[in-house]
């Protein structure tokens with residue numbers, strides 16, 4: 001759906017100092033995507049004088065189509081990233097096996113460049129050579145910037161983006177399960193506006209903006225999207 005969904009597979013690296021563990025940020029973006037996308041869809045179809053049943057049908061389809069699309073995108077992206085990391089790890093292991101002296105010299109140079117004294121780096125590198133597993137782990141972290149014990153899972157990424165999008169997309173849809181058409185439109189607008197503002201306020205956690213400002217901005221963006229589809233829906237429906 002949008003590019004930012006594939007840009008935060010490494011939340012752990014970016015989230016030092018927070019206890020959100022890295023999952024909160026992509027989850028909030030996923031919820032926001034589902035919310036904006038389905039609020040615009042539902043209100044656009046409703047503006048075209050569609051029956052409550054048709055609006056519900058369109059909204060459920062929009063929820064599922066969007067959630068599957070997000071999950072598929074996330075799956076492909078995380079899988080490709082994981083495979084490239086695994087390839088790099090295999091290459092590094094092969095290097096260490098075939099050229100242990102060159103690899104040790106390289107590591108010594110990196111550690112000295114980082115400011116560690118020579119006797120310490122010599123000792124550390126010698127100790128690591130006694131422990132092949134720890135050695136590969138260390139090379140992966142220091143040389144490749146990869147944490148081999150914490151590679152992202154495509155299944156987890158796909159499932160969580162599916163659920164996040166579906167959660168956001170369900171908000172504008174809920175009133176259509178019960179209410180009459182007029183009331184459902186109003187409830188749908190009200191719930192979506194409330195959710196947009198809340199999601200925006202949550203996003204302020206990652207941007208350092210004021211929550212009220214961030215919430216208002218998100219509300220404005222969602223309203224613009226829904227405004228466009230409402231005008232087009234009313235025009236086509238008339």
Ligand SMILES: [Zn+2]
Pocket residue numbers: 092095103106139143
């Ligand atoms: Zn190496």
